[in-house]
Amino acid sequence: MIRRAAQRALRVPLPLACTVLSLALGASGCADITIEKEAAVDFQRFSSVRVVVSSVNSASDTAYLAQQLRDLSGFETVTTVDTEPFSLVLSVNLTVIEEVMVDENGSTDSSWTGEATYVATDPAGVVIDRGSEDDSSEFNAEVAEDVLDEIALHYMRPFRI
Amino acid sequence: MTWPPWLCGLTALGSALAVAGAARAEQSETTTTTSTASTTPVDANSPPNGWHSSPDSPEVVPPPKFPLLLALQAFAVTNKVMAGAAGRTGKYWGPRFEVSLLGTIDPVADLGPFLGNQFGLYIEGTPLRWQRFDLSAGLGTDIYYLWGINSDLAEFTLAAEANANYWVTQSIGVSLGVRGYPLHTSGIAPGERRDGTAGNPVLISAGVSWRSE
Numbered sequence: 001m002i003r004r005a006a007q008r009a010l011r012v013p014l015p016l017a018c019t020v021l022s023l024a025l026g027a028s029g030c031a032d033i034t035i036e037k038e039a040a041v042d043f044q045r046f047s048s049v050r051v052v053v054s055s056v057n058s059a060s061d062t063a064y065l066a067q068q069l070r071d072l073s074g075f076e077t078v079t080t081v082d083t084e085p086f087s088l089v090l091s092v093n094l095t096v097i098e099e100v101m102v103d104e105n106g107s108t109d110s111s112w113t114g115e116a117t118y119v120a121t122d123p124a125g126v127v128i129d130r131g132s133e134d135d136s137s138e139f140n141a142e143v144a145e146d147v148l149d150e151i152a153l154h155y156m157r158p159f160r161i
Numbered sequence: 162m163t164w165p166p167w168l169c170g171l172t173a174l175g176s177a178l179a180v181a182g183a184a185r186a187e188q189s190e191t192t193t194t195t196s197t198a199s200t201t202p203v204d205a206n207s208p209p210n211g212w213h214s215s216p217d218s219p220e221v222v223p224p225p226k227f228p229l230l231l232a233l234q235a236f237a238v239t240n241k242v243m244a245g246a247a248g249r250t251g252k253y254w255g256p257r258f259e260v261s262l263l264g265t266i267d268p269v270a271d272l273g274p275f276l277g278n279q280f281g282l283y284i285e286g287t288p289l290r291w292q293r294f295d296l297s298a299g300l301g302t303d304i305y306y307l308w309g310i311n312s313d314l315a316e317f318t319l320a321a322e323a324n325a326n327y328w329v330t331q332s333i334g335v336s337l338g339v340r341g342y343p344l345h346t347s348g349i350a351p352g353e354r355r356d357g358t359a360g361n362p363v364l365i366s367a368g369v370s371w372r373s374e
Contacts, residue, residue, distance in 0.1 A: 030237040032360025034350040035276065035307065035316065072311065153313050160355050161269050161276070 039158040041088065041120060041129050043074035049120070049155075050079050050086040053148070055094035061144055065092065068152035075155065088128060092118040092151060096144055112140050114147040227373065228252045230326075232336050234259075234368030240267040240355065241276075247368075249285060249297070257283040257299055257324075264309075277307040277314075283322060298323045303342065305349060318351070319344035326370050338366040 051069065053061040062080050069078045069090075079086055094116040101109045113136045120129040133150035137143040228251055235244035245261025259281030268274045283301030290296075299322050307314040322340035329335065341363055342351040352362025 029361050030239040031362065031364040032239050032352055032354045033241070033364070034353045034355050035305070035310075036348060036350060037314075038347075149313055153311060156311065156314075157271065159269055159272060159310075161265055161267075161272060 034160055036160045037156050037158050039074055040155050041074075043076075043157065046088040046120075046122070046128065047075060048077040048079065048084075048086045049073075049075045049088045049090050050082060050084075051090050051092070052080075053092040053094055055092075055144065056096065057144070061092075061094060061148060064145060065090075065148045065152060068149060069155060072152045072157070073155040074157035086123075088120050088122060090118060090120045090151075090155075092116055092148070094144060094147060096140065098140070110138070112137050112143040114143040116147045116151060118151055228255070229373040230370060231372075232368050232370040234261075234336060234338065234366045236261065236364055236366045238364065239360065241265050243279060245279065247281070251285075252287070253290070254284070254286050257281070257285040257297075257301070259283075259303075263305065263307075272310055275309040277305065277309045280304045280306060281320070283320070285322075285324070293328045294326070295328075296323065296325045303340075314348070316349035317346045318342040318349065324366075326372075328370075328372070332372050332374055334370045334372070336366075336368045336370045338368075340364045340366070 049069065051062055051066045053065055055061045066078050066080050069075055075088075077084075077086075094114065096112055096114045099111050099113060101111070103109070113134065115132070115134045117132045118130065119127055121127050131151075131154060133147050133154070135143060135146040135150060137146055230247075230249040232247040232249075233245075234247055242264045243261050245259060247257060247259040249255055249257040259279065261279040261281075263276045263279055264274050265276060266274070281301060281303045283299035285297045285299030285301075287295055287297040301320055301322070303318045303320045305316040305318070307316065320340050320342050322338060324336055324338040326334045326336045342349075345351060351364070352360055354360040
């Protein structure tokens with residue numbers, strides 16, 4: 001009986017209440033959701049960077065990271081040589097490890113894990129920023145680039161949208 | 162106050178339907194009273210498994226073997242466009258999946274208008290389920306995969322949400338949802354405007370729903 005009375009009491013007001021609620025919520029305006037990427041370093045102070053990657057394929061990895069930073073980062077200029085002026089040195093130590101798994105039938109399966117530590121120093125050797133990234137892949141060729149992509153993303157130019 | 166035209170339209174449509182439903186509920190109550198007086202149950206003329214118009218009528222339609230709800234929905238976000246689809250299974254409890262496209266109508270330098278996708282995964286319960294109206298609440302996550310900006314960029318949120326459906330027909334209805342993000346990663350700031358000032362943290366969605374019979 002109480003349930004029926006409650007149902008009767010709710011019968012009309014609930015849709016109306018929902019309408020009022022929706023209008024009240026809508027009247028408060030659209031949600032404000034800001035997506036942002038904060039600057040990893042002060043890109044105005046450190047506008048140029050020299051990239052040095054220490055790995056098995058140092059030359060190609062250095063070139064790859066430098067290109068990624070040119071495309072993505074907040075640095076105005078990116079260089080791989082010490083003959084050009086730079087305000088920051090980004091040193092990366094990259095290692096790629098192969099993990100081989102053998103199942104009970106004796107067949108093998110490989111996966112690759114890449115780990116990188118990086119440190120950004122000013123010309124006086126003061127550490128401005130440091131960190132580490134890791135990633136894994138079934139393909140050897142991809143894993144180093146994936147880890148370097150993560151480092152480039154860390155230095156992405158800041159935005160608020 | 163920014164008030165997108167589509168939300169205006171949908172809210173107005175939902176409001177009109179809700180008011181119409183309320184009026185119809187009242188009419189149904191009157192009919193029931195009259196029929197009771199003449200000892201003829203109003204449901205006697207209803208087809209088997211018929212649809213009761215009163216919002217609190219007992220659910221005479223047996224639950225489908227595979228309860229499914231699909232919805233097309235749009236979200237009201239300042240300076241952004243966010244719209245997509247949602248799916249829900251389970252009669253009283255079940256998972257809810259969402260996917261939306263996310264863009265901005267006010268892009269900044271170096272970034273285009275397309276930002277990426279929102280993916281939602283919730284566990285949702287439906288404590289209120291009438292013939293014409295149901296209300297669900299859930300807890301889950303909204304993942305903003307911002308591949309329009311960078312393929313490695315994603316932001317994660319813990320989300321609490323509620324969704325209401327008003328069923329215009331037995332299987333087609335309009336929906337209204339609200340959600341908030343009590344926890345989130347550092348790259349997304351709910352309730353914060355682009356200039357850094359505090360804004361509205363409540364995300365409203367509206368759309369059209371379909372449910373299996």
